[in-house]
Amino acid sequence: xxxxxxxxxxxxxxxxxxxxxxxxxxxxxxxxxxEVEFVDLCDHPLPLCDGGACxxxxxxxxxxxxxxxADGYLIATPIYNFDGNAALKNAIELxxxxxxxxxxxxxxxxxxxxxxxxxxxGLTLSLMLDFRTFCLPRFVYVTGEDFNEDNEIxxxxxxxxxxxxxxxxxxVTSALR
Ligand SMILES: Cc1cc2nc3c(=O)[nH]c(=O)nc-3n(C[C@H](O)[C@H](O)[C@H](O)COP(=O)(O)O)c2cc1C
Numbered sequence: 001x002x003x004x005x006x007x008x009x010x011x012x013x014x015x016x017x018x019x020x021x022x023x024x025x026x027x028x029x030x031x032x033x034x035e036v037e038f039v040d041l042c043d044h045p046l047p048l049c050d051g052g053a054c055x056x057x058x059x060x061x062x063x064x065x066x067x068x069x070a071d072g073y074l075i076a077t078p079i080y081n082f083d084g085n086a087a088l089k090n091a092i093e094l095x096x097x098x099x100x101x102x103x104x105x106x107x108x109x110x111x112x113x114x115x116x117x118x119x120x121x122g123l124t125l126s127l128m129l130d131f132r133t134f135c136l137p138r139f140v141y142v143t144g145e146d147f148n149e150d151n152e153i154x155x156x157x158x159x160x161x162x163x164x165x166x167x168x169x170x171x172v173t174s175a176l177r
Pocket of ligand 1: 011012015016018019077078079080081083110111112114115116
C-alpha cells in the first residue's frame, strides 16, 4: 500500500509564517512522489477538548478521520508561550492515540524570536511517552527575519532545512514501515 503523508497547519492567523513552511513542505513531499494531504485547522473549527462530550462531536470525528490514515506527519505550528499553540494541543487532545500511536512526526515552527528555539521539547516528549510517536530529531524553526515583506522565505538555511526535514520524514517513515 502506498505511504500517505499529512501536513497539519495549526496557525489560525492570516499571513501565518508556519503555514508558509507547511505549504513549502507540501511541494517537497509531492516532488518526492509520495501521496500528501494538507489539512489546515482554519478549515476545521473544533470544540475545546473536555475529555468527554467533545469526542461525540461530528466535527471532531470528521477531523480525526482525516488524520488517522497517514503514516508520516509534518505539524506546522506557531510558538505561543514557549510551546506549540493551543489549537495544536487541542487537536492532539481531540484525536489522541488512535491517530498518533507509532506514527512519525516532524515539526515546522514559526516564532517571534530565536530564544524560543527549544519550545517544542515538552510537546515532542509528551507525544513520545504518551503515544510512542517517533518525533524526528530535526525540525524547522523560523522567525520574521527569515521572510521578506511578501511573506516569502529569504533565508537559504531555512530552505535547506525544509529539504532536510521532508527527506528525513520520508526516510524514517519508509524505514519504519
Ligand atoms: C499569544 C502569543 C504568544 C507568543 N509566544 C511566543 C513565544 O513564547 N516565543 C516566541 O518566540 N514568539 C512568541 N509569539 C510570536 C509568534 O510565535 C509569532 O508571531 C509567529 O510568527 C506566529 O506563527 P504564525 O506566523 O504561523 O501564526 C507569540 C505570539 C502570540 C500571539
